[in-house]
Amino acid sequence: MRGRPLLFTTYQADAAILPTTTKKVLMFLFMALAITLPLQLVPGFRWLGQNEWLVILGQALIFAVGALGLNILTGLAGQVSLGHAFFMGVGGYTAVILGGEQTTSLVGYGLPMWIWLPAAGIVAALVGMLVAPTAVRVRGLYLAFVTIGLVFVGDHIFRNVRNVSGGPSIGREWPPLEFRLWKEEQALISFETDGPWLGIDLSSQAKKYLFLVLLVVIFALAHKNIARTRLGRAFAAVRDRDIAAEVMGVNEVRYKALAFAVSSFFAGVAGALLASYFGSRIPEAWDLLLSVQFIAIILIGGAGTTAGAIMGSFFVVMVPRLVQNLTRWMSDLTDGQGPLSSLANFILSTGPTDFGLVGTSAIGPGLSVFQLNLVLYGLLIVIFLIFEPLGLFGVWLRVRNYWKGWPFTY
Amino acid sequence: MNPGEVVAQTTTFTPIEQFLNALINGVALGAVYALLALGFVIIFKATQVVNFAHGALAAVGAFLVASFATVLNIPGRFMPSAPAWLRWSLSAVCALGAAALVGLLVERVFIRPMVGEPLFSVAIITIGADIIIRTINDDFVGQGARSLGDPWGINVVQLGNLRINQTQLVTVGVSIICFLLVAWFFRSRLGVAMRATAFDQEAAQAQGINVGRIFAIAWAIGATLAAVAGIFSSLAPRANGVSNTTAFVVFRAFPAVIIGGLDSVIGAVVAGFLVGIAEIVIATYTSSYANVVGVGFGSVVPYLLMLIFLLFRPYGLFGTQEIRRV
Numbered sequence: 145m146r147g148r149p150l151l152f153t154t155y156q157a158d159a160a161i162l163p164t165t166t167k168k169v170l171m172f173l174f175m176a177l178a179i180t181l182p183l184q185l186v187p188g189f190r191w192l193g194q195n196e197w198l199v200i201l202g203q204a205l206i207f208a209v210g211a212l213g214l215n216i217l218t219g220l221a222g223q224v225s226l227g228h229a230f231f232m233g234v235g236g237y238t239a240v241i242l243g244g245e246q247t248t249s250l251v252g253y254g255l256p257m258w259i260w261l262p263a264a265g266i267v268a269a270l271v272g273m274l275v276a277p278t279a280v281r282v283r284g285l286y287l288a289f290v291t292i293g294l295v296f297v298g299d300h301i302f303r304n305v306r307n308v309s310g311g312p313s314i315g316r317e318w319p320p321l322e323f324r325l326w327k328e329e330q331a332l333i334s335f336e337t338d339g340p341w342l343g344i345d346l347s348s349q350a351k352k353y354l355f356l357v358l359l360v361v362i363f364a365l366a367h368k369n370i371a372r373t374r375l376g377r378a379f380a381a382v383r384d385r386d387i388a389a390e391v392m393g394v395n396e397v398r399y400k401a402l403a404f405a406v407s408s409f410f411a412g413v414a415g416a417l418l419a420s421y422f423g424s425r426i427p428e429a430w431d432l433l434l435s436v437q438f439i440a441i442i443l444i445g446g447a448g449t450t451a452g453a454i455m456g457s458f459f460v461v462m463v464p465r466l467v468q469n470l471t472r473w474m475s476d477l478t479d480g481q482g483p484l485s486s487l488a489n490f491i492l493s494t495g496p497t498d499f500g501l502v503g504t505s506a507i508g509p510g511l512s513v514f515q516l517n518l519v520l521y522g523l524l525i526v527i528f529l530i531f532e533p534l535g536l537f538g539v540w541l542r543v544r545n546y547w548k549g550w551p552f553t554y
Numbered sequence: 555m556n557p558g559e560v561v562a563q564t565t566t567f568t569p570i571e572q573f574l575n576a577l578i579n580g581v582a583l584g585a586v587y588a589l590l591a592l593g594f595v596i597i598f599k600a601t602q603v604v605n606f607a608h609g610a611l612a613a614v615g616a617f618l619v620a621s622f623a624t625v626l627n628i629p630g631r632f633m634p635s636a637p638a639w640l641r642w643s644l645s646a647v648c649a650l651g652a653a654a655l656v657g658l659l660v661e662r663v664f665i666r667p668m669v670g671e672p673l674f675s676v677a678i679i680t681i682g683a684d685i686i687i688r689t690i691n692d693d694f695v696g697q698g699a700r701s702l703g704d705p706w707g708i709n710v711v712q713l714g715n716l717r718i719n720q721t722q723l724v725t726v727g728v729s730i731i732c733f734l735l736v737a738w739f740f741r742s743r744l745g746v747a748m749r750a751t752a753f754d755q756e757a758a759q760a761q762g763i764n765v766g767r768i769f770a771i772a773w774a775i776g777a778t779l780a781a782v783a784g785i786f787s788s789l790a791p792r793a794n795g796v797s798n799t800t801a802f803v804v805f806r807a808f809p810a811v812i813i814g815g816l817d818s819v820i821g822a823v824v825a826g827f828l829v830g831i832a833e834i835v836i837a838t839y840t841s842s843y844a845n846v847v848g849v850g851f852g853s854v855v856p857y858l859l860m861l862i863f864l865l866f867r868p869y870g871l872f873g874t875q876e877i878r879r880v
Contacts, residue, residue: 224674278861278864278865281864281865281868282864282868283868283876284673284674285604285673285674285677285816286812286816286864286868286869288604288677289808289809289811289812289860290812290860290861290864292805292808293808293809293856293857293860293861294857296805296853296854296857297854297857297858300848300850300851300853300854301848303848303849303850304848304849387878432805436681436685439678439681440678440681440682443675443678510693511689511690511693512693515689515690515692515693518685518686518689519685519686519689519690521685522681522682522683522684522685522686522689523682523686524682525678525679525681525682525685526664526679526682526683526686529668529671529675529678529679529682530667530668530679533671533675
C-alpha cells in the first residue's frame with residue numbers, strides 16, 4: 145500500500161464510509177460481483193447465479209433489510225427488542241391492505257408498489273413510536289419481556305382480523321413486486337416473467353434479486369449514515385448510559401422513540417417484502433421464532449455493525465440450504481464403502497429400523513431435516529456467543545488483523 | 555354416577571356457579587404458572603440469568619415422566635401390587651430427579667462458559683439452548699400427544715353443579731407442597747447460602763460459599779419446578795399428554811414473573827395465581843363477545859395485564875426498585 149492510508153486530515157475523510165483506497169476497490173469489486181451474479185460471469189461463483197440460489201439470496205437480502213433495522217434498535221441504541229416480528233407483521237398487513245386484491249372476504253385496494261411499500265414502513269414506524277414510551281418506562285431485560293408480549297398480542301390480533309389476514313392457518317395472497325403507474329393492466333416493469341431488461345435476458349428470480357440488491361444498498365447506506373452522524377452518536381450514548389446521556393442533553397424519550405420508529409420502518413418494509421416475495425403468508429408466521437431469527441442474525445453477524453447485519457443474514461439463510469445439500473450428499477454416500485460411508489451410515493437413518501441421528505424418511509429415529517436445521521441454528525447462536533461475541537464481524541477483524549500484521553504475530 | 559363416566563354438560567350455571575367454576579379452573583392454572591414463575595425467579599435470583607429455556611425444561615420434565623411411568627415403568631415394575639397412584643408418583647419423583655440432572659447439564663454446558671459476559675448475551679444463549687432442547691425433545695415426543703399415564707385421567711369430583719377434575723386438585727395440592735418445600739429449603743443451610751449468593755455473589759464467596767455449586771443447585775431446583783409445572787400442564791383437562799406445544803405454556807407464565815417482580819420469590823407465586831385466575835375469569839366472561847375481542851382472548855390476557863402493570867409499577871408488585879447511578 146502506498147503512503148499512509150489511515151492518515152486522515154479532514155473530518156470528512158475520517159468519517160467517510162470507504163476511507164481507504166483498498167476499501168473503495170474492494171467495495172467496487174464486490175458490488176460488481178453482486179450485480180453480475182445472475183449472468184454467471186465470474187468463475188467460482190457461477191453456481192450462485194442459478195435460479196434456486198438466487199431465490200435464497202433474495203430471501204437473505206430481505207432478511208438483511210430487517211436485520212439492519214433491528215441492528216439500529218438493539219445494536220446501536222441498546223434497546224433489547226424481541227418484537228421485530230410484530231412490526232414486520234404490521235408492515236406486511238399494511239402492504240396487503242393497500243396493495244392487495246379485494247375479494248368477498250378480504251380487504252384490499254390494489255394500489256401500486258410505490259405506494260404500499262413505503263406505506264408499510266411508515267405505518268410500522270408510527271406503531272413503533274407508540275410502543276416506544278414503554279421502553280422509557282422499563283429497562284433492559286424487562287423490555288425484552290414486554291416485546292415478547294407484543295409479539296403474542298400481535299399474533300392474537302392478526303389471527304382474528306380475518307378480513308385482513310385471511311384467518312388462522314389460511315392466510316392470504318400478497319401483491320407481487322412490480323412497477324405500475326396506477327392499477328393498469330400491464331405492469332411497467334414486471335419481475336414475474338423471464339425476459340430481457342436492457343437487452344440482457346434475465347429470469348424472474350434474477351430480476352427480483354437485482355431489485356432487492358438495490359433496496360439493500362439503499363438501506364445499508366441509510367444505516368451507515370445513521371450510525372456515523374449525530375443520530376448514531378445519540379443512540380450510542382443512550383445505549384451505554386442513558387441517565388448520563390440525559391444529563392448531557394440527549395433526550396432519552398425522543399431518541400428511544402426515534403430508534404423504535406426507524407427500526408420499525410425497516411421492519412415494516414422487510415415484512416412487506418418477505419410476504420410479497422413468498423406470495424402468501426399465514427398470520428401465525430409472524431411469531432416469536434421470526435424475532436429470535438433476527439436477534440440471532442445480528443448477534444451472529446456482529447451487533448452494531450452494518451456489514452455484520454448483512455453477513456449474519458446471509459449466513460443464517462444459507463446455512464440450512466447448505467446443510468440440506470450436505471445431507472443429500474451424505475445419503476448418496478451411504479451406498480458406498482469405506483470410512484466416510486460408514487460415518488454417513490451412522491449419522492443418517494434411511495428407514496424405521498436403521499439407526500441414525502438424522503432421519504431422511506418421515507418415520508424412524510433421528511431428527512428430520514427441518515429439526516436438524518433448528519438444532520444447528522440454536523447451536524450456531526450458542527457457539528458464536530461463547531467463542532466469538534463480536535460475531536462474524538469479529539472473525540473478519542481477526543483475519544484482517546492477522547494479515548495486516550503478517551509476518552509479525554502481534 | 556361412576557367416577558370414570560363422562561357426562562355431557564347439559565346444566566347451565568347460575569352466575570355464582572359460573573364464577574366459582576372459573577375461579578377453580580383459574581386456581582389450577584395459576585398453580586402451574588406459579589410453579590413456572592417460582593423456578594424462573596429462583597434461577598434469576600441465584601445466578602442473574604434470565605432463563606428463556608424454562609419452557610423446554612418443562613417439556614423435557616413432562617416427557618421424562620411419560621417415559622418413566624409408561625415405557626420404562628420404573629419403579630413400578632418392582633412393585634406390581636402397589637396402588638396405581640403410588641407407582642405413578644414414584645415414577646414422577648424419579649423423573650424429577652432426571653429433570654434436575656438435565657437442569658444441571660444445561661447450566662454446565664450453556665451457562666458456565668459465559669461467566670463474566672454481559673447478561674444480554676447469556677439471555678440469548680438460553681434462547682439458543684431453548685431451541686436445541688425443545689427440538690430434540692419434540693423429536694423424542696413425536697407428533698401428537700404422549701400420555702403421561704397418570705391414574706386420575708379425566709375423573710371428576712362433583713360438588714353440586716360444579717365439576718372439578720381430580721387432576722386439578724392434585725395440581726393445587728402438589729404445588730402447595732412444592733412451595734412449602736421451597737420455603738423450608740430457604741431456611742436450611744444450603745438455602746441460606748443461596749440467599750447470600752443472590753444478595754451479593756462476591757461477599758458470599760468471601761464467606762466461603764462455593765458459588766459454583768450454588769449455581770448448579772439453583773438450576774437443578776429451577777428445572778425440577780419447571781418439570782412439575784410441565785407435568786401438570788400436560789394432564790387433563792388442559793391437554794391429553796406432552797406434545798410439541800407443551801413448552802409454550804411458559805410464555806404465558808413470563809408475565810407472572812414480571813408482574814410479581816423478577817427478583818421476588820413471593821411475588822412469583824402470588825402473581826402466578828393472579829394471572830391464572832384473571833386469565834380464566836376474563837376468558838369466561840368475554841367468551842360471548844368473541845366478535846369484539848377475538849377468539850382465544852384468554853391467552854392474551856396475561857400480556858395485557860403485564861403491560862398495564864408495567865405502566866404503574868415497572869418493577870413488579872414485589873420487585874426491588876432499581877437504583878441507578880451514573
